[in-house]
Amino acid sequence: MSLPKRILKETERLRNEKDTGIKATIHGDNLRYFDVEINGPEGSPYEGGVFELELFLPEDYPMSPPKVRFLTKIYHPNIDRLGRICLDILKNNWSPALQIRTVLLSIQALLGAPNPDDPLANDVAQKWKEDENAAKATARQWTKEYAKKVSDQKEEA
């Protein structure tokens, strides 16, 4: 099946319009599969981290939402150990008018504003509610440990 015009357009736009802190590149020769990098938003415990995600456009995209998953380990009440994300627009609030770009921006916003009242990772959410500072410290530490920029690692090496 040929690729819908919509996906081609979006891919092109992603290549040309660079948003700060968001990068999506086609993975190999599968034009529906993207490697994504999101920078932790400023002022959040994830600041300075670069998080890798995978994004897949299902057959009936844009009628169905894209499937997105964190590959980098992250300490966040709405993201579980497998990297699955609890975000309304990826589920029942999906609108075909949304795009890859807007989805990624929403995920970035979720990093800046965790919602422990609608948790996916229960233990993390619990911690977040009991002792927010400690939870944020853990998040910061995980960011340092797992979400380092590749370039940083090279520098260290």
Added chain:
Amino acid sequence: MMSDEEYFSDGSDGTFQDDSMRFDDVEEEDQYLEDTRFDKPVKKAYEVDFKVHSDQQIRSGQQAQFEEISNILGLDIGQAALLLRHFKWQKEKLIEQYMDNPDSINKAVGIRPEAHEDTKITKVKDFVCDICCDDGDSMETFALPCGHRYCVECYRHYLTQKIKEEGESARIQCMGDKCTMAFDASDVQAVVDDDTFTRYKTLLDRTYVDDRESLRWCPAPNCIYAIECGVRQKQLNQVVPTVLCDCGYQFCFGCGLADHLPCPCSLVKKWLKKCEDDSETANWISAHTKECPICVSTIEKNGGCNHMTCRKCRHEFCWVCMGPWSEHGTSWYNCNRFEEKSGIDARDTQAKSRASLERYLHYYNRYANHEQSAKLDKELYTKTEKKMTQLQSTSGMSWIEVQYLDNASKVLQQCRQTLKWTYAFAFYLEKNNLTHIFEDNQKDLEMAVEQLSELFEKPVDQLANLKVEMMDKTAYVSSRRIMLLEDTAKGLAEDRWKFNVELV
């Protein structure tokens, strides 16, 4: 204790006067035949008012309400429909709140009464659809009053997916991000194909019935009817609303399960749960184990030695007499010390815990037995038809004349169903005088049912001669059933029954 006679004489009519003669078959049956003619139009205490609706009636019922709201509030039919669905068909609440604050409700529901013109399918010059990124002047486009315009092809794809895949109907919104503008039936019809639109209407009917407390679909397979009944959820402890669908399926309007008269829904739920959890396990426990006299752990003896040591509390006792092992002295492995006091005590504790189990099993076995018998009777029913044709040829009776067999088998099944649930009911009853009356009623019904069941098993050549007896028995059995149900229904309505559990 009141005598049965006194108790029943306060029934509203003469139905129960014959109660004192219940063992005098002939007289009683005569009495009954009269009674059926006499009290037929009177509603029984266990009956509820209900109405069966076809899908057509369901649809026209909705339409009438749309028109009413549309007239009152000056909206078009589609908008009225969206409002009604949003308010779960509570008209008064809708009208009141809409009068107070139409704008916020319009917003919440996703309608815009002031804009009418924009929803048509049109062609727009230099249009690019944001969803599929196609363009072209000949492309047809569509938008709800919110103005989020996309190509018709995308909308069709979107709506078809919503309707066919996700089963959505009443709450389909505009494709625009965060836009809550809602699709009404005419909008949907304008975009999708006929097949999808038919599905859409079916789904709407479904949500209509699901949303209304006074409506319920008949749960029988492939049945298209819905039942309307005024009994509310909170009344279910006082009444068992049993309804009969036009398809012939009899079920409880309150919980949707098959007819479970005379047991109220909450007891049925408890009972089914208990049976699911307990029955087989309980049987096995009863047959194979004893409890430790000290800590009441259930113990299975897996070796030949009678010197038991409880693994949990380390208590040592004798499997045979249940007394402490230490008292066995020199007569170890040879338990002949029956009268020892501590042994009796230990057996007492055990007896108590066993008693509750046995009580349950008593009721469960009878419940299960009737369930099983009902199944067998059902098989009998298929044989009945064969018998009926056979009978016609051997005895020269006409088709009409052999209908009594059919009737008898129907009554038999109905009574088995009722009997089955009387045991669940009785399990939760506290013991008092009323319970005695109930058990008497139950016993009479059960006895009569067994007799009828027996008649049924007779070979075909005898059946013709048994016609009168069988018809009498059938009439008697159904009168006993009615009596039992009347009594329990009145008891529930008057809150007379005392249960050993909370009705929730």
